[in-house]
Amino acid sequence: MASPILGIDIGGSGIKGAPVDLSQGELAADRVRIETPEASTPEAVADIVAGVVEAQRSHLDEGSAVGLTMPSVVQHGIVRTAANIDKAWIGVDADALFTERLGRPVHVVNDADAAGVAEMHYGAGKGVEGVVLLTTLGTGIGSALFVDGQLVPNTELGHLELDGHDAESRAASSAREDEDLSWEEWAERLQRYYSHVEGLFWPDLLIVGGGVSKKAKKFLPLLKLRTPIVPAGLKNEAGIIGAAWHAQHLG
Known part of the structure; x- marks a missing residue:
């Protein structure tokens, strides 16, 4: 090994x-x-x-x-x-x-790019062709966009403007905690965000990462999207694994 x-x-x-x-x-x-x-x-x-x-x-x-x-x-x-x-x-x-x-x-x-690379090689995005978008829901919203497995770096889709707000200020996991939103209330904000994103990129798969992905059953079923949306497979280890992958392949 x-x-x-x-x-x-x-x-x-x-x-x-x-x-x-x-x-x-x-x-x-x-x-x-x-x-x-x-x-x-x-x-x-x-x-x-x-x-x-x-x-x-x-x-x-x-x-x-x-x-x-x-x-x-x-x-x-x-x-x-x-x-x-x-x-x-x-x-x-x-x-x-x-x-x-x-x-x-x-x-x-x-x-987010590191987490995305890890998910594409080892996790929920492995073997998926076409357009795949990973978002990490945490303090902010990170994003990683892939086209046929190739990373489009630094997309920063958490900073899209939605309804006069920076998207992550409304839909990040931290917003749910800070405003004491119910899962249903937060899901309404996620619905607005993901509907907008899928209208821009028409992805074949959406992957949701970040610590809150461990509770995906509480909010993903509440979303009504045309794109399949799944929790990250590697959970909070994705960033570490993706960082190591980059070090090996960029060295």
Whole structure:
């Protein structure tokens, strides 16, 4: 078996990392999770990521690559947006920052794109042709769009304007929690969002990821769409697995 590749998923509340067996698409050891610092500046986050790598060092080859997700648009390793992270990240060459800090090659990718790649190779999208759209419902709404298995990166469909609002401010999982919406009330907002998205892209499959996907039976049956919509197969491990996949294939 090939040596595992470390995948790290940077989220608003926690930074999680684990070695990944890419032949199986599963974690090769228990993940390590460290709280995201309140001031999530590049330097502070780099220190936490270094701690995650150190905790998993025994599972890694010396100098092996690391894949890392960011909740932002990432173009060729450079962070372009910061909707849910510290604004100091904008314009930072994250590939270079983490490569220097960790002393090993690092490849940074948008978090939803990483989750999407994992689902297409190992999860709910495996073997599906045509147009597949994954959305992650969490603090915001992330998106990953695929055409015949090829990723169209950085789609950011959570920021579509709907009824005068940023879509994720109304339909993200955090909106349900913050406004204490019932599953039925939240499903009405999801209906509006997904109806709009399917009208734009006519996907062959919609995949719903993020932590709330574990409760998919509470809201997906309430949606009336022409597109099949299914929960993610890899749940919250998708970002870690997809980050590792990117590190192997971009290295």
